[in-house]
Amino acid sequence: MAVSTRKLYWITAGVFLLVVFLSYHKNSIIPYTNQPKNYNDNDEGYESSAKGAVYTGDKSTPSPPPTGSQLPNVPGKYDTLILIPSSWTQMHNRQWVRQTIFGINNNLEPCKRYDGKIIYKFYIHGYATWLKTPIHSAEFMQGQIRDLYGEFMEYNDHFFINKTVTDRHAVWGDALAWAVETFIPQEQITVDKVLIFDSTTLVNLPKMEERVKTAVNPNGFLYTWGAPKPFAGMVSYNVAEQIVKSLTAIRENNKLEDLFTASTLYFTKPAPKFKVESGPAQIWASDIDELQTASQAIGPVYQLEDWTPIVQKLVIQPTAPCAADTSRKKNIALLTSSYIYVDMCMAEASLPSAANKRDYAAKHGYDFVARAAEFAQEDYTGRRLVWGKIAAIQKVLPHYEWLFWMDMDAVIADMGKDLREIIQRAEEASVGKEISLIVARPVKDKMLNAGVMLIKNTNWSRQFLNEVQTRKDWYRKSSYEQAAIWEAMLDPKWASGVYLFDKDDRTMNTFPKQYREGDFVIHFAPAGCPSVSVLEALQKIKNGQSLLGVKRSNRN
Structure with a gap:
């Protein structure tokens, strides 16, 4: 190995060690193989190739019912x-x-x-x-x-x-x-x-x-x-x-x-x-x-x-560390991705971003769930990995009344906002209809932003998500699962279950340039790697500072 190559190797390794040491650790293990894919969270400008992280399925062994306090x-x-x-x-x-x-x-x-x-x-x-x-x-x-x-x-x-x-x-x-x-x-x-x-x-x-x-x-x-x-x-x-x-x-x-x-x-x-x-x-x-x-x-x-x-x-009997939660199916879970793309773009920001969401969920009594397996398994489907979002929602939805999906590069800006208020607004504006999907279309966008969504556990939602999964034209075409959701929800067959905050940058989701004090979620949807911007925003939130002026990073 040439001297310059060895130096590059150790410098690269050192960078990732530093990431592990400095990252903020508040919290399916996926076996890893070479995956030359770039970070993609539903935006244009990213290329994909070859095979990637392998999802081996659930290898858990059935075990006896846990003993312990109920x-x-x-x-x-x-x-x-x-x-x-x-x-x-x-x-x-x-x-x-x-x-x-x-x-x-x-x-x-x-x-x-x-x-x-x-x-x-x-x-x-x-x-x-x-x-x-x-x-x-x-x-x-x-x-x-x-x-x-x-x-x-x-x-x-x-x-x-x-x-x-x-x-x-x-x-x-x-x-x-x-x-x-x-x-x-x-x-x-x-x-x-x-x-x-x-x-x-x-x-x-x-x-x-x-x-x-x-x-x-x-x-x-x-x-x-x-x-x-x-x-x-x-x-x-x-x-x-x-x-x-x-x-x-x-x-x-x-x-x-x-x-x-x-x-x-x-x-x-x-x-x-x-x-x-x-x-x-x-x-x-x-x-x-x-x-x-x-x-x-x-x-x-x-x-x-x-x-x-x-x-x-x-005959080892498991001992449950938690009592049974009988009200879980009447609760809300905040669901996000724990999958880090091979370019390591969001590696440094992933843990603080998850902590931001976890803290918000704890404040309001919601559950917090992060999933990677559904993203990794997309390697076998031929679709872009971001489609794992739909499978993750399908996997977790039966356990709760509502899911609040947030992309990894979206952060809670106002920890006091209650999701139940957003749900109530949508339901009161939809008299006579059962709303199962609540989304927003930003003012300057041609479709919804699928980085922040509320999904209710209903038959409508399960059938709708199945329908989205069939939209093959968007498997590898730009906008991906977001465009598939938009296309399906515009079909009159599904219109009755959707509430759209149309041309709305305030209620569900906003971008850095449109951010105003009091906005709920700020979404750093990438025009490059959003990690630097996410970390800057999270530090300001932690310090109680204004998020005005935080810009979306253009670092590739």
Whole structure:
């Protein structure tokens, strides 16, 4: 490799690492292959070619119904905080942990807040592969980052630290310190105990919880699973505080030990007042016949094909972190894309943009859902990827009464606006008709803007979206799904279900040049890459500054 080529490679890789480190992390994993496509969110001037990100379908394994609370827990009070240290590359492992341990098979009905007996967080860290492992191309690293960012937006169940980790002892201590010193105080919650296990460990949580009941001690307890070094550990919260307080000394005195063994040794002289116990666990030897059904923790399990037989043999029952939401189908969900195009245009702005939408949804009691899989699967249809928007709406719509679709490059400018007011306006202006689609046509546009839409869960909507999917003339023709929606809604057959805010730059959507104080959504539909403009607008919103003067970026 020529010197200049090597320099270009490392500079490119460094740029993407910096993006990961600096991006604001408030939150279907899509395997990545080379995809030479440019950013396209329904605007002209973008070319597409070849194959791209592969959607492999839903590989989730059916699991038993989750156990746990079906009624909301006392706000802020949890039995167990579960910390799951995980390398940034272990996206599939985290998905399997969600499915098998917590019964979370997808993000279609996310928790607005944890309200069960448990609360969990993945403690995601950088790894040696981040800089040291040979990477075939900077493009490969881009693919990994795109997938990682998609996961962050879709699940929001993580804390990310861009730090190389070489041993479990170090990361478990870091994760516990973060929980005790930062996470618990910031969230203003209380927990009785803390469980830690890696994302390569399978645990039988209900049986663990039963086991530690025998370790009840007024001075607390420390429980481990696995030997010679444990791959799961649980401590009462008062013991967790003692460990964190003495963490530096514990590490210095027992550098070769894991966190819990080191802690036990450190508190030996004098003997610890808290109870120290161990539970049944087994090192995975790749032989299901050798697995003992009494084991409550199995690890490390690196091959995902081994998870299902282990779960089945141990009869692991998922524990739901959230109580059932019986009112969800009467609620509104804000739906957006978590798919980052191969040119990485919106990579830096994607997470802050999702946070803006998530915060707005939380403020008004809506759900927030982000989807990437439906965009990735468009590689197999021959259509432009932006058509994934229609499939995403079809996927999520049955779970809610209304969906509010927003493109990734659209941001909430006025957090106080309530979608129910917009819906009420449309319904009051359409006496005698059931409105299922609410859209707006900007003053200077020839058709609606499909970057911001309200869709109701009705038979009309399902049939209308099916009709839009058949409009083949727009599969690869400029304006794409937007033109297909416009063409279909003008058909008298569908007119009764649509309300159009015609020649309206205020109610649903506005562009930077037309923006006025008090407008609801500002949409940076690209004439180039909109990332810089989106970030500038989000920073001004965060600082309480006016958005007047924010321009649409022309950077390619």
